Structures are given as C-alpha cells and as structure tokens.
Amino acid sequence: MSQPKPRDPSAPRPANQRGAARLAAVQALYQMDVGRQTLEDTLAQFSAIHVGREIEGEEYLPADADFFRQIVSGVIKSQLQIDPAVDTALVDTWPMGRIDATLRAILRAATFELLKRRDIPARVVITEYVDVAKAFYEDEAPRMVNAVLDQVAKTAGRDNDPAKTR
Numbered sequence: 001m002s003q004p005k006p007r008d009p010s011a012p013r014p015a016n017q018r019g020a021a022r023l024a025a026v027q028a029l030y031q032m033d034v035g036r037q038t039l040e041d042t043l044a045q046f047s048a049i050h051v052g053r054e055i056e057g058e059e060y061l062p063a064d065a066d067f068f069r070q071i072v073s074g075v076i077k078s079q080l081q082i083d084p085a086v087d088t089a090l091v092d093t094w095p096m097g098r099i100d101a102t103l104r105a106i107l108r109a110a111t112f113e114l115l116k117r118r119d120i121p122a123r124v125v126i127t128e129y130v131d132v133a134k135a136f137y138e139d140e141a142p143r144m145v146n147a148v149l150d151q152v153a154k155t156a157g158r159d160n161d162p163a164k165t166r
Helices: 014-035 039-050 065-077 079-089 101-116 122-136 141-155
Strands: none
Touching: 014 039, 014 065, 014 101, 014 122, 039 065, 065 079, 065 101, 079 101, 079 141, 101 122, 101 141, 122 141
16 A cells, blocks of 8 residues: 655645635626626636636636536525525625625525535634635624525525534
C-alpha cells in the first residue's frame, strides 16, 4: 500500500473552492437581478473573469466552476419554488420583494442548496451563506440570513439533518 501524497499547502482546498463558488454565484445572481443579464451571458462572464483571478486589485480565490454553474443555473431553474420558500421564511413585514438585491441573491442561492442539494449538510449551507452575508454586511443582515435559512431548512425537512446548526 502506497502512502498518500502530501497536499500542496499552496493549493486551494476544495472547501475554499466551494466557498469561492458560492460567493461568485451570489455576485452573479445579483448582477442578473439588477442588470437583467441572461443566464448564458452571466455564466460566460463570471467563468472568464470573476472566478479565480485578480480584478481591479481584488484577488478572487479559485472557485469550483462546476459548483458555481450548478448554483446559478439551479436558482434560475427552481426560482418558482425558491422564492415562495424564502418569502414564507421572512417576517410578514419584510417580504421577498422588499429586501435588497444582494440579500435576495444570498437567500436564493442558499435556499437552492437547502432544497436541492441534500448531499450537503444544512449546517454547512447555512454557515457558508452567513459568511457570504458577512462579506457584504456589517449590520444585522448576517443574523437575518441565519434565521431565514434555519426556517427554510426546517420547512424543507432538513431540521433533522445530523449536522444542523444549533
């Protein structure tokens, strides 16, 4: 039996690549919402420019390009299921149409994963998207994202997920 090769410490870890894909997916979904770009144009633009490169002095981590495409495409294909799930989890005074485009993108991407990617523990999805929210907001928004996603997970039957957040 051969010894496993040590991992190159400078190589991005798969988890980091998925986290970068989630961040890029939120940015792409935001751009589609605000800029009214097509799915094809957005995927092409983000794959060529935003994923794993330096842009205007900002260094983007290498992202899992396939995972990025799965999230963005999945949100678009499942939006008629995703938006009502998010809207139901929001408080009555803040319906989906009232929250800003960045929060909508975060909640849509995370809800896609909670509803359609049962191979990923709910705890991981919620934690990752709360971290994405922290990249954009310093106020109460990350806590709101946590609460809404927790409710989506419960409604989707993911509250018994053994890795669920506490």
